[in-house]
Amino acid sequence: MKLTICGSMDFARKMLEAKDALERMGHVIEIPCDTHVIASGNHNHKDPEANFRHCVENDVVMDHFRLIADSDGILVLNYPKNGIHGYVGGSSLMEIGLAYYLGKKIFMLFPPPSLEQQKYTDEIKLMNPVVLDGDLSGIR
Numbered sequence: 001m002k003l004t005i006c007g008s009m010d011f012a013r014k015m016l017e018a019k020d021a022l023e024r025m026g027h028v029i030e031i032p033c034d035t036h037v038i039a040s041g042n043h044n045h046k047d048p049e050a051n052f053r054h055c056v057e058n059d060v061v062m063d064h065f066r067l068i069a070d071s072d073g074i075l076v077l078n079y080p081k082n083g084i085h086g087y088v089g090g091s092s093l094m095e096i097g098l099a100y101y102l103g104k105k106i107f108m109l110f111p112p113p114s115l116e117q118q119k120y121t122d123e124i125k126l127m128n129p130v131v132l133d134g135d136l137s138g139i140r
Helices: 009-024 035-039 048-058 060-069 090-101 121-126
Strands: 002-007 028-030 073-077 105-108
Touching (some): 002 060, 002 090, 009 035, 009 073, 090 121
Parallel strands (some): 002 028, 002 073, 073 105
16 A cells, blocks of 8 residues: 655654555555655754755655555554644644545554643544554455
């Protein structure tokens, strides 16, 4: 299966690990265009101004949307972040919505956060993601 990995860029290293694991299982995996540079520490994505310029210059949103459109589905790496288990940020929410609209499979590594932690959890659940409970072998 051809999948595009989505998630907070705080998880860039984990994206590379998931990519390697899934490719060993026979999947074709796409990752955000700036994953390697962020994972290597050569871009500080936590500096809002620098990150915004980087995103505009590299058209990262459109690039990632194209990857999703050309894939069979997405895998959302929703590790804990900011004290939220199953964290899904704004960009990942948009990517889930796009995948749903395009009829792609939606896999989430962990269950979505509680409604108390993220107000758009119901919207995520409405898109019927397959929750893997941390086990990548559940992708079929």
